Amino acid sequence: MTKKIPLLIDTDPGVDDALALLMAFSDPGHQLVGLTIAAGNVGLEHTVRNALKLCEVAGREDVPIYAGCADPLLHPAADAAYVHGRDGFGDIGYTPASRTAETEHAALAILRLSHEHAGELLLVALGPLTNIALALKLDPTLPQRIKRFVVMGGAVSAHGNITAAAEFNIAFDPEAAHIVFLAFPHIDLADWEAVIAHGFLHVEAEQWLQADSPRARFYERISLQTRHWSADRRGDHWHSADALAMAYALQPEGALELLERPVAVEMAGTLTRGATVVDWNRQEGRPDNATLLMRYDQARFEGLIRAALAAT
Numbered sequence: 001m002t003k004k005i006p007l008l009i010d011t012d013p014g015v016d017d018a019l020a021l022l023m024a025f026s027d028p029g030h031q032l033v034g035l036t037i038a039a040g041n042v043g044l045e046h047t048v049r050n051a052l053k054l055c056e057v058a059g060r061e062d063v064p065i066y067a068g069c070a071d072p073l074l075h076p077a078a079d080a081a082y083v084h085g086r087d088g089f090g091d092i093g094y095t096p097a098s099r100t101a102e103t104e105h106a107a108l109a110i111l112r113l114s115h116e117h118a119g120e121l122l123l124v125a126l127g128p129l130t131n132i133a134l135a136l137k138l139d140p141t142l143p144q145r146i147k148r149f150v151v152m153g154g155a156v157s158a159h160g161n162i163t164a165a166a167e168f169n170i171a172f173d174p175e176a177a178h179i180v181f182l183a184f185p186h187i188d189l190a191d192w193e194a195v196i197a198h199g200f201l202h203v204e205a206e207q208w209l210q211a212d213s214p215r216a217r218f219y220e221r222i223s224l225q226t227r228h229w230s231a232d233r234r235g236d237h238w239h240s241a242d243a244l245a246m247a248y249a250l251q252p253e254g255a256l257e258l259l260e261r262p263v264a265v266e267m268a269g270t271l272t273r274g275a276t277v278v279d280w281n282r283q284e285g286r287p288d289n290a291t292l293l294m295r296y297d298q299a300r301f302e303g304l305i306r307a308a309l310a311a312t
């Protein structure tokens with residue numbers, strides 16, 4: 001039997017984070033070694049509580065959860081409660097999980113786990129990059145121990161979702177993203193524009209959500225508000241950013257088109273703060289530091305979502 005790949009996820013659950021986590025929970029090829037929790041979609045108190053509850057619903061209370069930074073490194077940022085609900089999980093009023101988070105800080109857990117799984121760890125970031133930036137400041141050798149780093153974030157041709165040019169995860173904490181994009185020699189990037197190109201039909205998702213499983217029943221409830229919000233604004237297709245990034249992380253062989261380019265983060269622009277600037281023509285002499293996911297096998301992506309919900 002081949003050894004499972006150790007997987008560490010930094011996340012700010014969040015409705016699409018929850019779907020990505022369900023995908024990771026049900027993946028046979030990966031061993032989930034922990035969840036480090038960021039603030040982003042909503043405040044840290046809620047994102048930690050949501051991670052604990054999702055693990056309980058999915059029967060994955062074996063997965064340790066580490067709370068991270070409550071705020072961006074420098075500047076306060078607005079959350080995305082208008083998409084995910086005030087509590088980040090659709091305000092369904094669930095009973096909190098009985099378990100609490102570990103006492104170790106997320107940044108320290110990232111460093112410790114990077115040593116325990118040195119050279120093997122798959123690190124996936126589904127939220128603002130604050131915890132990972134802090135870990136890098138504590139120990140700049142972190143990238144040497146990470147086998148692969150997948151980030152959901154950015155908008156490669158500046159079609160942003162939170163501002164005209166910037167995507168939410170990067171715009172929430174541009175200084176952290178800058179630190180991370182400078183420090184890691186290579187990032188596998190699933191950006192917002194790839195997400196828009198990989199929507200799936202609401203009517204089909206509604207069928208998957210009817211699956212007779214605790215995961216599907218819970219996910220149907222927590223995603224209702226955001227599905228309505230999405231259908232109002234974006235029409236027939238639902239877009240799950242973190243789920244696409246997780247598909248690429250778990251099954252990179254599903255990628256049908258990838259491009260290598262240098263990517264940097266804008267911190268100072270008046271209109272473009274938080275934008276990911278791709279040097280498409282390689283004009284500035286910087287090395288390629290990112291693989292951009294341009295196209296992923298749609299059927300494989302949807303199959304992974306169905307499996308995560310225990311739907312057929």
Ligand code: BDR
Nearest residue numbers: 014016080126168169241
């Ligand atoms: C990203 O922002 C968050 O709202 C989502 O959870 C996702 O990680 C999409 O821009």
Ligand code: CA
Nearest residue numbers: 014017126127
């Ligand atoms: Ca997220």
